[in-house]
Amino acid sequence: MKALLAKWEKLCARSRALRFVDGNLRGIGQVMFQDNPLTGLFFLAAICWGSYAAGVPHVAVAGVLAIVVATLTANWLHADDAKLAAGLYGYNSILVGLAVATFLDPGPLLWVYVVLGAVASVAVTIGTVTVVKPWGWSALTYPFVITSWLLLLATYGFAGLTGTALPSAEAVAPYEPYEASPLDLADFVQGVYQSISQVFLKASGVAALLLLAGLAVNSLAAAAFALGGAILAVATAHLFGAESTLITGGLLGFSPVLTAIALGTVFYQPSLRVVAYTAVATIFTVIAQSALNAALSPFAIPALTAPFILVTWLFTLPSRYLDDTATASPDAP
Amino acid sequence: MKALLAKWEKLCARSRALRFVDGNLRGIGQVMFQDNPLTGLFFLAAICWGSYAAGVPHVAVAGVLAIVVATLTANWLHADDAKLAAGLYGYNSILVGLAVATFLDPGPLLWVYVVLGAVASVAVTIGTVTVVKPWGWSALTYPFVITSWLLLLATYGFAGLTGTALPSAEAVAPYEPYEASPLDLADFVQGVYQSISQVFLKASGVAALLLLAGLAVNSLAAAAFALGGAILAVATAHLFGAESTLITGGLLGFSPVLTAIALGTVFYQPSLRVVAYTAVATIFTVIAQSALNAALSPFAIPALTAPFILVTWLFTLPSRYLDDTATASPDAP
Amino acid sequence: MKALLAKWEKLCARSRALRFVDGNLRGIGQVMFQDNPLTGLFFLAAICWGSYAAGVPHVAVAGVLAIVVATLTANWLHADDAKLAAGLYGYNSILVGLAVATFLDPGPLLWVYVVLGAVASVAVTIGTVTVVKPWGWSALTYPFVITSWLLLLATYGFAGLTGTALPSAEAVAPYEPYEASPLDLADFVQGVYQSISQVFLKASGVAALLLLAGLAVNSLAAAAFALGGAILAVATAHLFGAESTLITGGLLGFSPVLTAIALGTVFYQPSLRVVAYTAVATIFTVIAQSALNAALSPFAIPALTAPFILVTWLFTLPSRYLDDTATASPDAP
Missing domain, CATH: 1.10.3430.10 (Ammonium transporter AmtB like domains)
Known part of the structure; x- marks a missing residue:
């Protein structure tokens, strides 16, 4: 290569x-x-x-x-x-x-x-x-x-x-009908790969595999964080009872995938602390995605990757916060 | 102490x-x-x-x-x-x-x-x-x-x-029914103390007294500005004809209370000019609270302390602007 | 003078x-x-x-x-x-x-x-x-x-x-009824002068002439960019099929007029490259105006000059980007 x-x-x-x-x-x-x-x-x-x-x-x-x-x-x-x-x-x-x-x-x-x-x-x-x-x-x-x-x-x-x-403009309203469906494996897998392909606005398993391959040829870590981010996002969305079609369509997962790659591999050097921190940020991106979906529903436009940007900017700490060798920060935040 | x-x-x-x-x-x-x-x-x-x-x-x-x-x-x-x-x-x-x-x-x-x-x-x-x-x-x-x-x-x-x-999502619309009710003392007092307790999302006179006591043990000025801010906010809201339940519930006053403490005692040293400036900012925070209440009504979420933050950030002048000894600013804003 | x-x-x-x-x-x-x-x-x-x-x-x-x-x-x-x-x-x-x-x-x-x-x-x-x-x-x-x-x-x-x-609060919805009307000269001219006078929230040809005269006594370039910006804005809005009353009322043109003056004469020295760049920004301000009109429709407030501010801030490049003598930028953006 x-x-x-x-x-x-x-x-x-x-x-x-x-x-x-x-x-x-x-x-x-x-x-x-x-x-x-x-x-x-x-x-x-x-x-x-x-x-x-x-x-x-x-x-x-x-x-x-x-x-x-x-x-x-x-x-x-x-x-x-x-x-x-x-x-x-x-x-x-x-x-x-x-x-x-x-x-x-x-x-x-x-x-x-x-x-x-x-x-x-x-x-x-x-x-x-x-x-x-x-x-x-x-x-x-x-x-x-x-x-x-x-x-x-x-x-x-x-x-x-x-x-x-x-989308059509819709009033913000509670999402009611929810039957705690058992986590069906096929739906779960579909949610994961579409979370990856939706980064490019696509709903396709083949596209997801090509994207993972493209990541892997340059950075195995990036591919791993993308996949891990997608899995965590789908699990989180399911836990909170998000709409099934949104989950399986990857529409709650593409921003978390980007957050996971960005915080896990680009802005920090991977370590256990970084993985834990990235996991929190990825979970919070699912919250932000659901929040921006609601916030934008009166405007009849999609959230795109705004949740990823918002969370990644806010969660991009000075790296010393995640430095395993530091015991106290030399300067105030 | x-x-x-x-x-x-x-x-x-x-x-x-x-x-x-x-x-x-x-x-x-x-x-x-x-x-x-x-x-x-x-x-x-x-x-x-x-x-x-x-x-x-x-x-x-x-x-x-x-x-x-x-x-x-x-x-x-x-x-x-x-x-x-x-x-x-x-x-x-x-x-x-x-x-x-x-x-x-x-x-x-x-x-x-x-x-x-x-x-x-x-x-x-x-x-x-x-x-x-x-x-x-x-x-x-x-x-x-x-x-x-x-x-x-x-x-x-x-x-x-x-x-x-x-709150439920509601369309922004003019608030009509208004009878210029005489300023009832009991309502006024309730509005004042709930403006203080709502800083912690509480509607309680006892809580308000405890909060004022807590301020006073550390800073009498802070307690005075909190109380003064609450009074000014309730009076302003009444003058503009805000909804009575909002006023007496303290829901137009908690952000102004924080603005008054912040600008009056934390970021500036008290003086007559500072008091006047803080009063303007406090009044403007009531405007901002009413504005954000309207702006957020389609999103079905509360404004929280956003009006306080917005006004305090915008009104936090470099202190030389309020320095009584300065006659002209040395450097451009 | x-x-x-x-x-x-x-x-x-x-x-x-x-x-x-x-x-x-x-x-x-x-x-x-x-x-x-x-x-x-x-x-x-x-x-x-x-x-x-x-x-x-x-x-x-x-x-x-x-x-x-x-x-x-x-x-x-x-x-x-x-x-x-x-x-x-x-x-x-x-x-x-x-x-x-x-x-x-x-x-x-x-x-x-x-x-x-x-x-x-x-x-x-x-x-x-x-x-x-x-x-x-x-x-x-x-x-x-x-x-x-x-x-x-x-x-x-x-x-x-x-x-x-x-305005009343309105849900965001597609603007449908559109007959590609031939560009009537009288409407076009009205759109142009009202685009200028609406900078001061006026719909008046006399006011527009006074404003152009006021610009000309200080800067012929400013007057030219104002007029050029208005013409370009009206043409752009017509091309995209905007509502006729908005176009002729100058309501899609006043922000572009300000963008044209700002980018064309204030922040850069005029040159062919600057004119071309300013034209793109002016056209994009029409997009931004239409976008903010939609975004603000649930809030029942006018966009004012927000589209101008947004585009001008985002489009204000470091001037080296438009310097005709530069062949490569010395420092990264």
């Missing part, structure tokens, strides 16, 4: 076109924090398969178009070369493209929306990076969420764009 | 268990900015009495459980020793425990919620402290509010947890 | 009363980023004419009262002299006064509201300036928006204040 990557990087060094492809593939990988073109290729395969299997191949096209437009925009804006090469201007745009094409009806204005959203996502990414810099945070998928929310909400004032899959 | 405290501190120095009790008592006192175990004891008495009198003794238990869990969590996270001893990791958690137990039905999952909320509140406290540090702000009760909102909102997606005292 | 201004400044240097007038006029000009008393005079004429023509002269009075109260408050708070002289503590307050008087019924409590809102807007301005300082941002009209939202939302809990022109 390493030899393959080394060869690819050699090829890229000689060709501007291949470097462009490389940057975009890395951008796709960065959705799950992986700076690796092979990971990106696996993820792209997951997106294509998931879109094809669901009968919406144009969704994959929208995602790819968006990341290409975003990379060109970042170039035009004289963005930082190293970050550009690592795909850090692109990972939000592909999600914008996928979300817009998933939730809205196809048509010429949809493509205007995809391009506009991709361009905007780059500006918003640079803006977000600037904003969160004082706290040492990553921008995470905040640019994707805020850009997509604005694009989707705006359609309620536009006759030219209609939602094919947007 | 001072001798008593000195003796207590001597005892604490020798016993780890007593230090643990001391930190928790100070945490309860910190809800109203008092770093004093005796104040915490008075406040704890107010909580217990208020819970007992309202027939919900488990609410007090939930509050105490939450702060104990939070202190243990902060220890486990190697939190700053001085802040831990001063109760600064605990004051949000006791409010989370009280709120969750006040608004939700009792049951095994409620206790899962209390523990989970307490653990999360520590992470969120550390996160919030980090976020607001560049501005020299205090975290105030923001960790309590955001954690409780997520926990409460999430129940609308969970069949296992139901709200016994959560 | 320059001779006239020089003479006026000479007169101001000798008279404290004239300096007070000067500061307030500059404050009115700062609503559109112009630090020029003559611009402020033109804008004031636009406000007065617009209010008179609409049969609501008290709205102009409220605006003027608010800015006078705010300037006095800033003085009392020992605010920075240079900023005070440039009107930077006043531009939010006049908008608060206009908004409160436009949306609420006249009456004694309205005037309490105007004065309270003006005082609060100064504190909130200082607070906002402090908050956004780490990012090198301007406070923009955020203090106006947050103060007005709180004041307007609060009326839903107050019988003493009722909304004459507040």
